[in-house]
Amino acid sequence: MADSKREVERKYEATPETRLPDLTRAAGVSAVVHRGLTELDAVYYDTEDFRLAAGSLTLRRRTGGDDAGWHLKIPVSAGIRDEIQAPLTDDLPPDLTGLLRSRVRNTAVSPVVRILSARDIHHLLDEDGVLLAELSIDEVLAERLTEEGHGTTSAWTEMEVELADDGDPAVLDAVERRLLKAGVLPSAAPSKLARALAETDPEKPRQTKKRASPHDAGGHVLAYVHRQITAVIELDPAVRRDLPDSVHRMRVATRRLRSAFRTYRKILDRAVTDPLRDELKWLAAELGVDRDQEVLDERLRSRVAGLPDILVLGPVSARLQLSRVAGSTGARRRVVSALDGDRYLALLESLDALLADPPLRPDAARNPGDVLPRAVLKDYERLATRIGHALEQPPGHDRDLAMHEARKAAKRVRYAGEAARPALGKPAKKFAKKMKAVQSVLGDHQDSVVARDALRTLASQAHGAGESAFTWGLLYGQEEAAAADRERELPEVWARASEPGLRAALKG
Template identity: 40%
Template sequence: MAAIRQGHVYLEVLVAIEIEDKFDVQDEFVVPDLLGVKGISSASGPKSHQLVAIYFDTPDLRLAARGITLRRRRGGDDSGWHLKLPKAAGVRQEIQLPLTRSAKIVPAALADQVLVYTRGHALVPVAELDTKRSVTRLLDGDGEVLAEVADDRVKGTVFSQSPDVKPKVERWREVEVELVKGDEALLKRVGKRIIKAGAVTGGSANKLGRLLGEAVQKLPQSPAEGTVGAAVFAYLRSQTDALIAQDGRVRRAEEDAVHKARVACRRMRSAFKSFSSIVTETDALQEELKWFGEVLGEVRDLEVIQLRFGKELDGLDEHLIVGPVRARLLDDLKHQEEEGYERAREAMNGERYFALLDALDQPLSFTGKATREADEELAKIVAKEWRRVQKKHETAQAIDDAHEREIAMHDVRKAAKRARYTAEAAGFGHEAARAEAVQEALGLYQDGVVAQETLEKEAAKAREAGEDTFTYGVLAGLERAAADRARAKFPKLWAKLT
């Protein structure tokens, strides 16, 4: 079970992971005897069901384009609202809610889960599947259900969004094998037996995809395999998918979700800058990624600082903790974090965020260099980014003023982070590790500086409230010492790396 948010209420819902295989069969196909398959001792059934499912999507089928299904189904053992999200090859995440009175309005809790795909567009009924299902359960020697074999005869109807166009109707038959307590090796053995009987591996990931066919819009296609353009495209696509995957988790304030979404934004911005000789016309997209990264940054910074202060307070002797320090540093910051989440959700429900996601789905503009061989071109770009780090460091060290030099060293850290992301995108592990070492070392110093600034602000609030601020000074001293140690160690690390 899990909780998803509806307004200010969290609903308990069933979240399941489906592992299944589908097979296309002719009308005269006979499901083979599966008792001879290794691990299966007996079978129960078949048991018949009449399933009627209405599918919801945007008029331009944005969910179907991503392999997502949202339906209201009656009949069988799992009547209710079902949302199936892609997880991995052959594995899908399913969220289930009970049936509601309305058959035409998607529950808000589910509509929120697909906002990252619908992006402000209405959810409407787009199709109906009327299925006569015959289910056989496959059991082991202890009577445990290992898998279910569903023999489906389907009537599919595509609703027209225009009153002048008649609905499209199609009929077919398919067999589906879904694991219950069995493993994937069993799934493979059962599938092999079914194919031997005359079935073929299903051509569509789901019934709705088969029914809608060419009406589903295609996502941008990659350049030719082996080219630097293909490598950059694959990386940017993976980061877009990573951002989208965290959308629902951020809305639910799940652990580490904001961090992962923010990193995806940073990686894309970095890639657009580093690979500007491969991909062009991305300035506006970079600005929007920066904006959303800052939206997430407010929450992430508060998450990190709470963990940091909590650990430091736990490590202090009790006589050094004077006044309601924990309440102010942890509870007060937690309240600020919750307010930050509300602002993040507000932004994620807005047109600017939806426009950003739409822009990420658009085809990229590649230069002539995109057709070059990947390894050689990527190596050049990775080397160039490391030289940029070195140049930033030389510039910083040439500054006499200590404060100005610290600001310049922060630029070195940002350059190192970009070099790291570039090397990771290109698959250059050694170069990525080198840049990460610089980033992390300088980050320790920067984190200490930020922590001191936060302590100064919180101490001022405590002072105004008449509270003792002794402990804030203790913590600030610890942070100052940690920052100084990090700064002192860096020259040795730099010499080792360069």
């Protein structure tokens, strides 16, 4: 079973003659304890076209030290990576294979670089002897591995300072100030592998160069599409690891893609994008099972927590827990199964193909200030029609359905405004913000509709088990009142969002 930890470190240039300054003068550091020398032997793996390196991921099999095994490092932000560790085996463990799937697809990974490190380790301790950070000076020898065997080599010395688990990042700042004052400079390479690849063969990895941002409408839409596709691929490992909010963020990326394909169909050919929209809708539905259950659970638990104890009759929390476990367990298996399936891989390949050979229509070559506002405002008109229809309905089932349809339209027009923002600037930003406010009101209303359905089911189950259904009825009444509040709020929010000046600003 793979284990995960958050790695927070900083790298510095060094030479064999580099000497550590007195780091006990760094704030918080009371002692520097030499822990000796260890030998590390790591073989790094990647695809033939270096897909992992292109995404700043590293996969290695390492012996030596106290953490021998397979290590997959996934970037989080500058200087911060998640390191997933698996036991030392001859073959790549299945737990890591799944985390690589969105990157490598069906392409095999093989050894690309071997790195030998002689690591001189020092522990930085506080006044109570608690570990704050580990500093190491590494003498590194890197060797490119080829199909023919051994390749070119490179050698260097570097310094790493890695924060202890649950440590305060301020320690790294304090240590860095002492190192910089002593003339030790930050490393230009983000990792040993990146430096090894650059120094042993400057022609590799052959990473795809970023597309220059063109000034036409097609370039702006493609840049937005590219960001969403990248988000889907990068969030895949996080969803598999069940990290907080990962399913929601991946689902949003699929929705933004679908929205862009539909809104900007005068820029991207529907013959290509419509089948992709269908597949993205399928993926969003698979992800939605887990996410919708999570949102519902959070809402109901919050409602119960807000009740006085005297109004909570029967095993309310226990029944909620049973409902959550029953719903989330099946949903979790379904999501992972979808990500492991051939249909998902085919979708990723199709999205890559779209970026490689964009199906541009004539309007793509036009000025974005002319093309994008028309597309956004067309979505706005659809939303206005649905809002008007919803407000005409009497309270009840028909209004609930109408407001749900309006919610979907509001989400689409908001995404359209966000996609146009790099080209249209502040007017698009303000427009999207107003649409988000409308979406929020409609979204909370729909969440109340879903919650009331769930509460009816829970009340029925409680009654059938001989429990009091009083609390469930009380919560139902609260949700009914919340929905009524949103219905009263909508006209005012929509009035602010539908000001003529807001739309006129989009047109310049």
